[in-house]
Amino acid sequence: MFLYLVMGFDQKKKNQLDDRHQGENQHDHGVHAGLFGNLTEMIFAILSGFLLGIGFLLQYLKVISPSMAIYFYIGAYFFGGFFTLKEAYEAIRQGKFEIDFLMLFAAAGAGFLGEWAEGALLLFLFSLGHALEHYAMNRARKSIAELSDLAPPTAIRLSGTEQQEIGIEALNIGDIILIKPNSKIAADGLVVKGSSAVNQAAITGESLPVSKMANPSIKLDFEKLKNEHRVFAGTINGAHSMEVKVLRKAKDSTLSRIIKLVNEAESQKSPTQHFTDKFEKYFVPFVLVLVILLMFAFLVVDESFKESFYRAMAVLVSASPCALAISTPSAVLAGVARAARAGILVKGGGPLENMGQVNVIAFDKTGTLTEGKPRLTDAIPHEGIEPRLLYRTAAAVEALSDHPLAKAIYDGTIERLGTDKISEANEMEALTARGVRAKINGEEVFIGNRLLMREVTGKHIPEDLDLQMTQLEKNGKTAMMVLRNDQYLGIVAVLDVEREEAKETLRKLRQMGIEKMVMLTGDHQSVANSIAERLHINDPRGNLLPEDKVKAIKSLAKGNHTVAMIGDGVNDAPALATADVSIAMGAAGSPVALETSDIALMADRLDKLPFAIKLSRKTARIIKQNLWISLGMVAILIPLTISGLATIGPAVVAHEGSTLVVVLNALRLLSVKED
Structure with missing residues (x-):
């Protein structure tokens, strides 16, 4: 009954605990709630330290019988080992063998040898370190948990x-x-x-x-x-x-989707974390074999079993890869949380690390580099054709489409027609990378590029129309011919202006060292050249079908380049899937864009891209720092404890200290500022 009161244990808590241990990150413990709420673990650690201190006073000041100190040490064992034992038990139930068990084994060994003070000190520092670690990690989780409170x-x-x-x-x-x-x-x-x-x-x-x-x-x-x-x-x-x-x-809202995806991202492992998992897989058995051998060192060196056993326990403490286990997940969690605050959804540790390594970026044109809101600039009738026939035909066909270019043509031609009515079109069909087909009063109408016109007529395009098309395209406009019953009615042209922030964003990317920026579009090459010239993009590629964009991404990836593709997450799905990192623009309203991309810029804001790269690079640096700290501490402590220069006390101080340092270092990501 006392345990139930202390833990505030109920089925919901049990399920949460089970879910936590079933997650991929084995050392990522939650903050324990209980009699004192979320402070229960911290208070238990403090009580352990308090009882340990009284035990020390009784033992060394000899105010009363020193044997009384053992009772206080046992109390320190209880409060210091309570949560450690609980986590070890839950891990073993899941078939896992975690660091908590190793610490308990070392503390039990110290007690077995009569070194109650050493064992109590180990559990006190281990529990205090974990309590502080959980408190620090909870700060990162708060940024994500607060999402749930927004609605x-x-x-x-x-x-x-x-x-x-x-x-x-x-x-x-x-x-x-x-x-x-x-x-x-x-x-x-x-x-x-x-x-x-x-x-x-x-x-x-x-x-x-x-x-x-x-x-x-x-x-x-x-x-x-x-x-x-x-x-x-x-x-x-x-x-x-x-x-x-x-x-x-409510369950399908953009906010709900974001919360779901961010929570999933928290458990996605990064390349570095996969490396540390492999390292631990071989390192932990090595440590256990080393500890067993050291326990029997008294057989070959001049020392007692007690001394060999004690040294083995000290090595067990110093070699436990606690800081290593938490170094990468803590940085990924903090990085994902910081990105979410900036309106950037990162789908886990992989994309978070990979984004910083990107040195080639392929941009979709329409809606990414440009506003995606073109307007009709030209409607040129062919020789002998009444202008209003061209306007009515184009308006009737494009009224059936929801494509941005179609809307621009429809709005522009309706404006030119004034009060004139348009015919009703039907059987509209989109023809990939070529144009559209429809019927008006039984007559077939085609609106599209040169490829479509040659395909439909089987003839060369009239020279005057071809020259007009070329001139319009040189000016950066998207021009389309209108054909009705094998008769050319004329040309309509639209212009999609570049985003206001595009030029400055690309300038920042160049300053960040992005080696190559490429624009991929299905528009005519001259249109691509015109936009690229204004934005200073040195490699515009036009006239691309979806499969051509995939080929372009593959060619850009040659030579150990890391390629990111940024688009709307839907129309360029094959190219996005091929890129090392796929980035969706304006994903807040699009479930498809949210779910298919590695990184989603929630707002329709291209200028968020440099911050995403900056945050990724900062995360990668912190992960490397954490690895050096954690592995460096293990490399120092193992020789010191084997040689007897360091005992359990200093080993556990250094061990827990390094764990806390890597967590606090990771939390620096929460304060990364946008330029």
Whole structure:
């Protein structure tokens, strides 16, 4: 009963503990809750030290019988070994043989030899070190755990003029909820009434509030909504009230997906962690064999069994790879948490380490280097064709497509037509990397590039149209011919301007030592050249089909290059999958982009890329430092304890000290600043 009271043990805690030990990181213990809440482990460690101190006083000051000191040492054993024993027991139940067991074995050995003070000191320092380590690690976890607190627990659902406060889990798609001024938004949805500025920093990392406005006529597809019309659960409303139509249930919200993916990322092992796991696999058996041999050293050297056994226990303490086990996971956890605060979702230790090694970056053009919001700049009728016929035909076909270029052509031609009505098109078909096909009043219409026109007509393109296309493309415009029943109606051209932050971002990347930056696009080469010239990209590659982009990524990877591909995470999926590191732009509203990329920039902000690389490189440096600290300490302590120059006390101080140092070193990642 006392154990239940002390631990505050219940089935939920047991399940959490089981889940923790079933995770990949064997030394990544949680903070123990119990009679004193999350401070229970720390208080037990302090009680162990207090009883140890009294025992020392009784033994050396000889105020009363020195034999009384043993009782206090036993008390120190209890409080110092309580959580260590519990963790060792849970690990053994899972078929694991962890460091906690080794420490208990060493402490039991010291007690067996009558060195109660040494054993109590070992357990006190080990428990205190772990308590401090857990406290420090909890700071990193808080950055992730706080994500769960972003969404409010309740929402105000509207039914006519009636307001009803309900739990967010009870919200259904299509419900209308009221968002009061300066309150948290309860669900992903569409603003249908009102306007306000919303702080989206928690989801996208944007430093400034984003203006939101109503548009109740839009189709209810959250992923395709413009940023000014959609809101995310967990973001904070500004000074004005709004009404929002719920488009995702609480369990499917962007915030819920982020929490799930960040928690998964915490358990994903990095290349360095795989190395340390292999090292421990061979190192631990080596240590155990060495300890057994040292226990029988009295058979070949002039010393007692007690002295040999004591030395073996000291070596066991000093050689336990405690700091090594925690060095990489602590840095990965802190790095992932810091990235999440900046609106960058990193899917585990692998991408976090690999991003810092990137020396070649391939950029998708549309929506990545450019705004992805082109506008119609030219609509040139072919000789003898009435302009309005060209406008009506182009508008009718592109009305069926949701592609950004199609929308630009539709909006531009409708503006030119004024009040004129357009015909209704049907049977629209997208033709990969070539254009579109549709029917108007039974007549086939094609809008696309030269390749499509030659494919459809089987003839060369008229010279005047070809020259006009070439001139438009030289000016960086995307030009398309319109063909109806084998008759050319003319050319429409659109221009997608580069992002405002693109040039500065690329300049920072060059300063960071990125050797090569390449632009990959399906647009004409002259269009790619025009954009690249303005952004100072030295290797633009146009006219690429999806399989061509894959080939380009493979060619860039030759010569031991680490290649990152950045795009929208959907259209360039094959190329993204081929790259060493795949990065999705503007992933906040797209589940596909979130789930398919290694790194997701939650906001539609290219200027987050340099910080992602900076953080990755900082993480890699800290991991290396931690490895040197942990392995260096083991390399120093083993010879000292074997030779008898260091006893259990100094060994455990150095052992636990190095463990705490690597954790605190990793936590420095939480304070890395964005430039």
